[in-house]
Amino acid sequence: MNIEQEIIKLLKDNNITLEEIVERIKQDNRKISVKTISQQLSTGKIKYNDVQKILKILGYKIKFRKNI
DSSP states (O other): OOHHHHHHHHHHHTTOOHHHHHHHHHTTTOOOOHHHHHHHHHHTOOOHHHHHHHHHHHTOOOOOOOOO
16 A cells, blocks of 8 residues: 555545635645645655644554564
């Protein structure tokens, strides 16, 4: 699964739309549109901090683990 698929799955699992996510991001005085986020997701060129913001809104965070 790639990042787009993961985020779309989390959106569905949490019953929230990309539009709602963008509106929440805009509350932080960030200029962003649904079209921009959608394009970034589909091309796999979404910024790490945007992924973090989306995940934070959904109640998740990124955690790195060392392979053993």
